[in-house]
Amino acid sequence: MFTIENQATGNCFTIQEGETILNGAMNNGFGFPYGCRNGFCGKCKATLIEGEVDYAEGNPPGLTAEEIADNMILPCKCQAKSNLSIVVTELESVADIEVKTLPCKVSQIEHLNADVAKVVLKIPGSESLQYLAGQYIDLIHPDFEPRAFSIANAPHNSGVIELHVRLISGGKFTNFVFNEMQEKSLVKMEGPKGSFYLRESSDKPMIMVAGGTGFGPVKAMVEHAIESGSKRDIHVYWGVRSEQDLYMTLPSEWAKTHDNISFTPVLSLPDESWEGRTGYVHEVILADFDTLTNYEVYACGPPEMVRSAANTFAKKGMFENNFFNDSFDFAYQASNE
Ligand SMILES: Cc1cc2nc3c(=O)[nH]c(=O)nc-3n(C[C@H](O)[C@H](O)[C@H](O)COP(=O)(O)OP(=O)(O)OC[C@H]3O[C@@H](n4cnc5c(N)ncnc54)[C@H](O)[C@@H]3O)c2cc1C
Ligand code: FES
Known part of the structure; x- marks a missing residue:
């Protein structure tokens, strides 16, 4: 050694x-x-x-x-x-990272629940994708405008790209992924993109707010923090509608095995058997912290969730420059195609 x-x-x-x-x-x-x-x-x-x-x-x-x-x-x-x-x-910031267009092979499609699939892309052997934990790629298909999906695995395993894709009712591309895309087929990706990534030079405790498949980039960031031996406190909150939408048990395992990580799932439409937290995820965070002055907040998922977190957390002391987010806006209107 x-x-x-x-x-x-x-x-x-x-x-x-x-x-x-x-x-x-x-x-x-x-x-x-x-x-x-x-x-x-x-x-x-x-x-x-x-x-x-x-x-x-x-x-x-x-x-x-x-x-x-x-x-x-x-x-x-x-x-x-x-x-x-x-x-x-x-490399400390996205400015140093090259955006590439690469053909990839779909190496795995796994349905994690009724409307979320894990799609794993294999980068060609001669290439690799350098990215920061939390960034996203565009998937490119000749029949559609590019669609953005966050990378759900940490960069230390950059020969593959893991995506968590939620099926959008009536959505062209996500229906293609669920109904037509096959393992071993080829897709093109462009990336990495975005400025939602883990700020590693900071030692502030972090609150991670994931909504639905917004858990994907949060997973990448937490896996990266674990891999790099970070001892920063990480409070992971995952807001979904019902228990079946918690499509991975991984965050509970992080909390069991790492003293600096806590996990709080929050259901907005729970059934009677649910004994955990309920309501909107940002409201649960507001209830749990007296002040957010010393925290970095990473929020990712539906635009309404990201907006609500930004507005209400600021009133509880969060500094604007400590708030990082990716809002899952649908960037391209179906009518444009
Ligand atoms: C930076 C970024 C990262 C993203 N990362 C992820 C990710 O990791 N996982 C993931 O599942 N999604 C992610 N998204 C959202 C994803 O890009 C869209 O869900 C996807 O483009 C929908 O494509 P589609 O062709 O199926 O729908 P379209 O055919 O484009 O849309 C059909 C209709 O569905 C509605 N719609 C489309 N997208 C959404 C949406 N996200 N929420 C609610 N309604 C919608 C609209 O009314 C739209 O007109 C991300 C978006 C951005 C901007
Ligand atoms: S020579 Fe290409 S990465 Fe080292």
């Missing part, structure tokens, strides 16, 4: 023997830049200040002889032979 220090940021992490530096950085939640992850594109270039690295398959094509002489390395392909000190610009 070796220690890697990035002198550009002061970030430090350890990597296992045989692990590439890039994988080590990603597994520790650091936003090292990358493209092909295969030694070709040169996007992951870093400068080696101290220590020794090795390329299992010889010098990669993405580095010239001059760059090698100048101590440039490709973290996607090299392994540490000692503790390392390197310099690399880490």
Whole structure:
């Protein structure tokens, strides 16, 4: 096991023997830049200040002889032979991330309940998608305008993209997903997009407000926080209509296994057997916190929920610049097609 220090940021992490530096950085939640992850594109270039690295398959094509002489390395392909000190610009904001258009294979369609499907897309082997936890992609199909769906898995597993798709009654694209899309079929995606992502430089406690499939990007952010060893308090609230709309048990498991994570499901249309919280999710949060002054709030889901949270939380002390959201507006009108 070796220690890697990035002198550009002061970030430090350890990597296992045989692990590439890039994988080590990603597994520790650091936003090292990358493209092909295969030694070709040169996007992951870093400068080696101290220590020794090795390329299992010889010098990669993405580095010239001059760059090698100048101590440039490709973290996607090299392994540490000692503790390392390197310099690399880490991605801290969406501005640093390339938006790509990629063909993907649908590797799994799993119906999680009557109107939500988990769709897993496999990125082509030679490519990878770099994104920040919480961002979304556009799915592109020749018969429809692009449709936005949030990425529901954390970036450390970026060879696949998990989406939670809610069936919209009369909706063209979501009906296509539920009734026609097959496993192994090809789709095109464009992304990552959006500025709804986890602010990792902050140490403020967080309130995550998910409405319906707004749970998807919340899942990505919490999984990323867990993966990167964050100890920030995370209060996850998930508002849905009835118990069957809680389509994953994962947040209860997070709360059981992590002292810093709590989970509160909230039903707006519960049946008599429900013993948990009821009403609108933002009202339950208002009841649970005396003040929201010190919190970062991440809200995602139906536009009405996001609007209500923004308006009422501000009156309870939440600072505007501590409120981050993705409102699931339907960006493209069916009449435009
Ligand atoms: C940034 C962003 C991220 C998103 N992430 C997700 C996600 O992770 N999971 C997810 O399930 N959805 C997500 N959405 C919403 C999703 O994009 C729409 O539900 C989808 O485009 C509907 O496509 P459609 O062709 O089935 O419906 P359309 O044929 O476009 O619409 C048919 C009619 O249904 C109604 N409608 C459409 N969408 C919605 C909606 N979302 N809510 C209520 N009524 C609607 C409208 O009346 C519309 O005219 C996201 C939206 C945005 C903007
Ligand atoms: S990511 Fe392309 S060379 Fe490293």
